[in-house]
Amino acid sequence: MHRVLWILTVLGLLAVLVPARTASAQGVETTARLEAIRKRMEAGQARYLAGDYAEAARLFEEGYRAHPYSAFLFNAGVCRQKLGDLEQALARFRDYLTVDPNAPDRDKVLARIAALEAELARQAEAKSEAEKAGAPEAPAAVDGAMKALVVIETEPAGAPLRLYARIDPTASPFQVGGENPGWLEVAATTAPTNLTLDVGRYHVVVEKFQDLNLSETDIDVLPGHVHHFKANLSQGEFMAFLRVTANVPGATVHLDDASARRPPWGSTPHGELVRPGRHSVRVAAPGFEPVTTWVELARGEQKLVEVELSRVDYGFLRLSSNAPEFTVRIGTDVFRTLRSGDAPLEVRLPAGVHPLVVSSEGRKPFHGEVEIPRGRVQPAFVRLIPTYPRGAAWVQAILSAACVGTGVYLGVESNRLYSELEADRRLGVLAADDSRVTKGRWFSIGANVGFGAGGILGALATYNFVKDPLPESSVRLSAPEEFPKEGERPGAPGGS
Amino acid sequence: MRLRMVSSAVLGFAAVACSWGRFDDVADGAPVVVLEKPRDVRSGFGSALAAATRNGRAALLVGGTPGASHAALFDLGRGELPVEHALMDDLCSSDRGRCFLTDRPAALPRVVAPSGLELEFCFAVGAGAFSGQAPGVLVECESRDRFTIPVPEALDAALRSGGSQPEPQMIALAAVGAPEPGLLAGSEQHGLAWYYPEVSAAPIDLVPVQGWEPGFGASVAAAPVGEERLLAVGSPASGRVHLFRTNDDGVPRPAACVEAGPGFGRSLALGPLTAGDDEPELLVGDGHMVTVLEVAPLLEGAADPCVRLEDAAEVAHLACRETGEVTGCSEAELGSTLVLGDIDGDGDNEVLAGAPGLTVRGIARAGAIVVYDVEGPGDAEPVDVKFLSSAQNGDELGRGLAAARVGARDIIAAGAPGSARAALFYCPALPAVISGSRCR
Numbered sequence: 015m016h017r018v019l020w021i022l023t024v025l026g027l028l029a030v031l032v033p034a035r036t037a038s039a040q041g042v043e044t045t046a047r048l049e050a051i052r053k054r055m056e057a058g059q060a061r062y063l064a065g066d067y068a069e070a071a072r073l074f075e076e077g078y079r080a081h082p083y084s085a086f087l088f089n090a091g092v093c094r095q096k097l098g099d100l101e102q103a104l105a106r107f108r109d110y111l112t113v114d115p116n117a118p119d120r121d122k123v124l125a126r127i128a129a130l131e132a133e134l135a136r137q138a139e140a141k142s143e144a145e146k147a148g149a150p151e152a153p154a155a156v157d158g159a160m161k162a163l164v165v166i167e168t169e170p171a172g173a174p175l176r177l178y179a180r181i182d183p184t185a186s187p188f189q190v191g192g193e194n195p196g197w198l199e200v201a202a203t204t205a206p207t208n209l210t211l212d213v214g215r216y217h218v219v220v221e222k223f224q225d226l227n228l229s230e231t232d233i234d235v236l237p238g239h240v241h242h243f244k245a246n247l248s249q250g251e252f253m254a255f256l257r258v259t260a261n262v263p264g265a266t267v268h269l270d271d272a273s274a275r276r277p278p279w280g281s282t283p284h285g286e287l288v289r290p291g292r293h294s295v296r297v298a299a300p301g302f303e304p305v306t307t308w309v310e311l312a313r314g315e316q317k318l319v320e321v322e323l324s325r326v327d328y329g330f331l332r333l334s335s336n337a338p339e340f341t342v343r344i345g346t347d348v349f350r351t352l353r354s355g356d357a358p359l360e361v362r363l364p365a366g367v368h369p370l371v372v373s374s375e376g377r378k379p380f381h382g383e384v385e386i387p388r389g390r391v392q393p394a395f396v397r398l399i400p401t402y403p404r405g406a407a408w409v410q411a412i413l414s415a416a417c418v419g420t421g422v423y424l425g426v427e428s429n430r431l432y433s434e435l436e437a438d439r440r441l442g443v444l445a446a447d448d449s450r451v452t453k454g455r456w457f458s459i460g461a462n463v464g465f466g467a468g469g470i471l472g473a474l475a476t477y478n479f480v481k482d483p484l485p486e487s488s489v490r491l492s493a494p495e496e497f498p499k500e501g502e503r504p505g506a507p508g509g510s
Numbered sequence: 511m512r513l514r515m516v517s518s519a520v521l522g523f524a525a526v527a528c529s530w531g532r533f534d535d536v537a538d539g540a541p542v543v544v545l546e547k548p549r550d551v552r553s554g555f556g557s558a559l560a561a562a563t564r565n566g567r568a569a570l571l572v573g574g575t576p577g578a579s580h581a582a583l584f585d586l587g588r589g590e591l592p593v594e595h596a597l598m599d600d601l602c603s604s605d606r607g608r609c610f611l612t613d614r615p616a617a618l619p620r621v622v623a624p625s626g627l628e629l630e631f632c633f634a635v636g637a638g639a640f641s642g643q644a645p646g647v648l649v650e651c652e653s654r655d656r657f658t659i660p661v662p663e664a665l666d667a668a669l670r671s672g673g674s675q676p677e678p679q680m681i682a683l684a685a686v687g688a689p690e691p692g693l694l695a696g697s698e699q700h701g702l703a704w705y706y707p708e709v710s711a712a713p714i715d716l717v718p719v720q721g722w723e724p725g726f727g728a729s730v731a732a733a734p735v736g737e738e739r740l741l742a743v744g745s746p747a748s749g750r751v752h753l754f755r756t757n758d759d760g761v762p763r764p765a766a767c768v769e770a771g772p773g774f775g776r777s778l779a780l781g782p783l784t785a786g787d788d789e790p791e792l793l794v795g796d797g798h799m800v801t802v803l804e805v806a807p808l809l810e811g812a813a814d815p816c817v818r819l820e821d822a823a824e825v826a827h828l829a830c831r832e833t834g835e836v837t838g839c840s841e842a843e844l845g846s847t848l849v850l851g852d853i854d855g856d857g858d859n860e861v862l863a864g865a866p867g868l869t870v871r872g873i874a875r876a877g878a879i880v881v882y883d884v885e886g887p888g889d890a891e892p893v894d895v896k897f898l899s900s901a902q903n904g905d906e907l908g909r910g911l912a913a914a915r916v917g918a919r920d921i922i923a924a925g926a927p928g929s930a931r932a933a934l935f936y937c938p939a940l941p942a943v944i945s946g947s948r949c950r
Contacts, residue, residue, distance in 0.1 A: 428530075435536045438899040442937030442949060446540040448900040451533050458530035 045242075045286045048165060051081045052240040052285065058089060059160060059238025067096040075106075084114035085163040085210040088123070089238060092158055095130070100137070104130045110210075118177070118200035119161075119212060126157070160237035161210045166218060167244040168205035173223035175245075177201040180215040188217035190230055205245070213237045218252070218314075220245045231314030241316060244287045254311035257285030258295055260321040265299035272296050272306050282321070290315065297321040300497030301329075301389030325389030329365050330497070332391050334358040337374035337398040344368050344384075360391075370489070372396045380487035390494040398487045407478035414471035421464025428457035541937035541948045542898065543592055545572065547930045548582045548599030555579075556925020556932040561586070561914035562617035562631050568914045569652060570923050571601065571633045572932040576613035577678035581635055583652060586914055586921075590936055590946045601650045602635040608669070608676065609638035609648050613910070614729070616683035618649065618691055623657045624710045634683045634693060634709075637661065637669055645669035647681065647695055649709065659693070659709055664700045686732030686739050694741050696727025703727040703743040707760040716743055716754050719764045719814040723748045731778035731848075733790040740765070740805065742792055744775030750816055751775040751794050753808060766808035767816035773797050774819070779848035780805075783884050785857035791884075793861060795845025800828040800863050802884055827889050828861060828882045830868070836878055836895050838869035844880060851913025851920035853881065854940040860884075860893070862922055864908025870897040877907030879924050883940060894939035896922055904928035 054077035061070035071093035078086035091106030107127050111120060166175060178188055178197045185196020197217065201209055205220065213235055220229040226247040233243060244253045258267045260282040269279035272294050280286065282297065290313040298304035302323035309319050333342060335352070342349040342359060345368055352359055365388040373379035377398035386392055431454035438444040547555040554575030561570045566588045573581035580603050582596035602609040618632040631652035639645035639658065645666055646658040660666065661681075668679050684694040695713070696703040701722055704713040718726065725747030732741045741754040741762050749772045754762035768774075777795035782788075789806040803822055811817060819825070830839035847864035854860065861882040870876035881894035898907055910925030910932070922935040937949035 432532060432536065435533070435899070439536055439541060439950070442541040442894075442935060442939060443897055443899045444537070444540045445542040445544050445898045445900045445933060446537060447544040447931075448537070448540075448898075450899070451537040455530045455533040458533065462530070 044165075044167070045280075047081070048240055048242050049283070049285060051077070051083065051163065053283075054080065055085070055089075055163060055238055055240050058086075058093075062089070062093060062160065062238065067093040071097065071102075082113065083163050083208060083210070084110050084117065085161045085240075087113060088161045088210055092160060096158060100130050100134050104134065114210060116201075116203075117210060118179070119210075122212075159213055161212060162235045162237060162239045162241060163208060164211050164216075164233065164235060164241040165208045165243070166205055167242075168220055168223070168229075169244060169246045169248070170224070171206055173205050173226075173245070173247060174221040175203060175205055175207070176219045176221070177203075177209065178217040178219070179211075180217070188219075188230070188232070190219055190228065211235045218243060218245075220247065223247060226250070233314065233316075242285070242287060243314060246289075251290065252314035253287040254290045254313060255285060255316040256288045256293065256295075256309065256311060256319065257283065257317070258297065258319045258321065259283040260297050260299070260323050262299040262302055262323045265297050265302070265321075265323060268296040268298075270294050274298065274304075285318075295319055295321070297323060299323055300499055301325055325365075325387075327365050327388055328362055329386040329388060329494075330391040331361045331363055331368075331384060331386055332358050332393045332495075333361070333372070333396065334394075335372060335374070335396040335398055337377055337396075340372055340374035340377075340396070340398060343371040343373075358393075365389075370394075372398065372487070372489075374398045377401055378484075378487045380489055382489055384489065384491070387494045390496055391498075392494050393492040395490045395492070396487065397490065399484050402482045402484050404479060407475050410471045410475035410478060414468045414475050416468075417464045417471060418468035419464075421461045421468055424457045424464055425461035428454050428461055431457065539590075539948045541935065543594060543934040543936070544898075544900075545570075545584050545592070545932045545934070546595045547932075548580075548596040550599045550603070551580045551582055551930075553579050553930070554927040555582075555930035556910050557927040558611065558613045558615050559910040559912035559923050559925050559932065560615040560617040560633055561912040561923055562619040562633065563915035564619040564630055566917065568916050569597075569631045570912065570914055570932070570934075571615055571617065571635070572596075572923075572925060573602065573611045573613070573615060573635070573910070575611070575927070577610045577636075577680055579611060581611055581615070581633075583631075583633075584932075586916060586923075586934065589917065590948050592934060597652065598654070601633070602638070602648065607638060607640040607643070608645075610636045610678045610680060612636040612681050612683055614682040614684070616685040616693060617912075618685050618693070618709065620689055621649070621651075621691065621709050623649075623655060624659075625657065627655065629653060629655050634659075634685070634695075637665065637679045637681045637697075639669060647683070647693070659706060660713060661695070662700075662702055662704050662713055662715055664702060665697055668700070682728065682730045684730045684732045686741070687734045692732065692739055694730045694732045694743075696730040696743055698725050698728035701726040703730060703741075705732075705741055705754070705762050707756070714761060716741065716752075716762060717764075718743075718745070718750075718752045718767065720750075720767070720816070723750065726752075729775055729778045731780035731792075733780040733782075735790060735805075736788060740780060740790060742778045742780050744778050744794070746773050746776040746796070748772075749774040751778065751792070752813070753792070753805070755809065764813035766805075766811060767813050768792075768794070768803060768808060768819055768822055769816035770794075770796065770801070770819035774801075777845055777848045779850050779861070781850040781859060783850070783859050783861070785852075785859075793845075793848050793850070795848050795863070797843055797846060799830070800845040800848060800861065800882075802826040802828065802861070802890075826884055826887055828863060828880075828884070828892075829889065830865060830880065831892050833895065836865075836868045836870050836897065837872075838867065838874070841867040841869075841875070843867040847908060847911035849911050849913045851922065853913070853920050853922060853935075853938045855917075855919030858883070860938075860940070861890075862911060862913060864911040864924065866906035866909040868897075868908075870901045870907075873901045873903050873905075875903065875928065876901035876905045877909065877926060877928075879908050879911065879922055879935070881922075881938070881940070896924070896935045898926065898931070898933055902926075902929045905931070907933070 058073035074086045074090035087110040091103045094103035179200045182196030229245040231252040265282040266278040268274045296306040341351045363386045370384045431450045551574040558573035568586035570584045581601040583598040586592040602611040616634040629651040646660045650656040682696045685691045693706040703716040723745045726745040729744035739756045753766040755765035756762045773796040779793040792803040794801045830842045830844045842865040844865040845863045849862040850859040863880045866877040868878045878897040880892045882890045883893045884890045905926035905928040907926040912923040913920040925932045
């Protein structure tokens with residue numbers, strides 16, 4: 015199985031290195047692939063450092079299945095060993111040597127395998143004794159150093175190279191052709207190559223190749239990392255490796271293109287071999303203020319630029335409603351009346367809380383606030399509830415008013431008639447058969463009825479005006495969305 | 511604060527406006543009582559009125575259309591609670607013979623019938639003949655007794671002729687004196703006036719010194735002057751009023767004559783305006799105004815020739831005055847009926863003048879009773895105008911008029927034939943000496 019994976023890996027690498035392909039295309043493809051490998055490697059390393067060895071082992075093993083580099087197997091073995099699963103650890107280390115029989119640390123790994131085998135044997139024996147004695151099994155000490163994947167390329171390919179490891183931290187810098195005490199040759203191969211290395215300082219020497227001069231550089235290998243080196247033999251120097259990360263995944267990175275006129279160099283996180291020297295790095299993402307920074311790279315240097323993007327101080331409100339037609343007022347600005355079929359209203363607003371009123375004919379208006387997030391789109395759906403029909407209340411109110419009005423009229427007339435009758439009585443001309451007596455009496459009764467009916471109807475009307483079994487209009491805010499990518503940005507705010 | 515005041519005002523208004531009981535209160539014991547028209551009095555109810563009082567109890571005769579309808583008798587009682595429906599409604603009924611109801615009936619509180627029977631609350635209601643009796647002046651009493659008084663030959667003949675459709679014979683009547691009242695009668699149609707010293711006596715013809723005059727007897731009035739009786743007979747066609755005075759033998763003789771323009775004498779009233787005055791005043795209506803004459807100076811002169819009105823002494827004129835309530839004096843027919851009555855109970859008589867053509871509160875010809883308190887010589891202004899608060903167009907209140915003695919004062923009884931009503935006015939506008947419970 016491992017052999018098959020190895021073959022597939024080799025075939026994959028060969029495919030990457032097919033000469034018919036253009037150098038540029040190959041470079042882009044290699045960079046993308048290495049970036050994918052790097053992500054998996056760093057994810058496993060992060061879990062390992064967090065003490066989550068099981069997850070780290072799973073990520074490394076998954077990484078190996080996707081990208082069959084032996085470093086994944088070694089690291090998975092270390093995690094298994096940390097977990098105390100010595101058999102699995104032993105299997106990973108064996109696989110490691112199977113995949114990479116010429117590994118620079120072959121001897122060390124063999125020694126580790128032997129130690130594990132011994133430990134397993136000891137544990138088996140101890141287990142039987144412990145079962146007899148009932149004592150718990152003591153865990154074995156583990157060398158927990160992760161390995162890194164180092165990819166070395168040359169331009170043109172096929173150049174012979176040698177790799178030296180600094181075994182003495184106090185050793186002098188490596189001198190080509192010198193004695194170089196404290197340095198140990200760990201690999202001699204041809205580029206391109208990938209190596210699984212222990213943490214430490216190495217020196218790479220690319221021999222003279224064809225009519226090109228020798229190139230060399232120091233490299234520092236970090237645990238659980240993927241290092242990518244490339245020597246441009248025509249220029250006699252190793253290229254630097256620049257990696258740009260940001261707090262916003264997918265942010266576009268422009269290298270030496272501050273005005274972002276050219277296609278982006280990549281999107282975060284992105285790493286690539288670049289010429290040594292001073293470079294401008296512009297990182298931008300929709301909804302974030304673009305950041306431009308400068309980086310100085312030495313040959314063969316691997317540098318990570320971490321950019322912190324901050325969101326812009328405005329956002330967009332994307333508003334839709336169930337009402338076929340509605341008007342939006344945000345603060346003192348009335349925007350527009352949308353009709354059914356129109357695209358949702360998208361308004362650019364300063365970040366923060368804004369008063370929002372959405373109204374529609376025949377529906378209860380929504381009064382509330384909406385918070386516009388910085389550099390994001392806040393989708394909002396306003397559910398406008400139809401107003402509760404007040405027809406009955408109006409009819410009752412009108413009837414009530416009519417009744418009260420009639421009552422007032424009849425009351426006034428009744429009073430007038432009474433005053434006339436009183437005056438006539440004082441004059442001594444009030445006749446007992448005066449029809450105004452009966453008329454006034456009926457007017458008074460009518461006023462009573464009018465006031466009574468008006469009161470009852472008024473109370474009913476008030477109740478029916480107040481009564482509202484329907485809920486209030488409401489807004490449903492969805493999770494804020496990121497700005498659309500370049501070219502898909504929401505339109506400018508409309509309204510009046 | 512303002513809201514509280516408005517609320518209080520609204521609630522107060524609602525409370526007052528909603529109280530219908532106050533209309534019962536205001537109408538309870540109304541100062542004007544309207545008498546119910548009897549069903550049998552088919553038309554003109556209220557055209558003729560006469561009131562009789564005896565022993566503190568009053569009765570009122572209310573007639574319908576003169577010469578064509580019946581009369582009814584109402585009990586006004588002794589106080590302010592009259593019986594509003596008629597005691598009798600078949601006076602001067604043709605069911606029991608032929609009767610031409612007069613527009614000027616005479617009340618006879620007590621009378622001794624020709625049969626010798628003493629009767630109370632009798633009324634001379636007109637000319638005619640009861641079944642099986644000779645024609646004459648018809649007298650009917652509350653007791654349903656009735657009798658006929660003979661009339662002069664000319665009228666007697668007219669009453670006997672005509673078959674089944676005789677010409678109506680209209681007479682004017684006035685009673686005078688007590689306890690045995692005399693009766694004065696006149697017939698404008700025949701130019702006659704005659705007098706009965708007692709109702710059981712034979713008629714004595716009254717003849718003007720100047721001789722027969724057309725229209726003589728159109729109006730009559732009488733008043734006692736000591737033991738004597740003063741009789742006034744109007745002759746409006748000639749514009750004259752003739753005064754006759756009885757002497758010791760009880761036979762009236764011409765005593766004076768007053769002459770004015772045509773119409774003068776259309777209506778007459780005779781009586782003292784002031785309590786204790788032995789000499790009565792003569793009130794003469796001409797259809798537009800009322801003239802008040804001192805009788806004594808007239809009697810000092812001769813009966814012939816007639817004294818011109820402008821030469822008569824102590825003359826007062828009572829004219830119509832328009833107010834906010836009444837208008838249309840030119841059409842008022844002021845004085846078409848004239849009555850003297852003490853309506854404020856002060857002992858002095860007030861002049862009650864019917865003005866059936868007055869417009870009341872914009873209601874044309876609603877009619878009214880204009881009250882004058884004539885204290886002395888000179889023109890007098892109305893002190894009160896009585897009308898119906900329920901006036902209707904064409905009522906013609908005042909076409910019939912009487913003063914009914916109730917207690918120590920008179921109440922005004924007036925007919926409104928236009929709406930077939932008769933009303934009793936209990937409360938004068940004058941500061942009343944005697945005031946009843948209806949006057950508040």
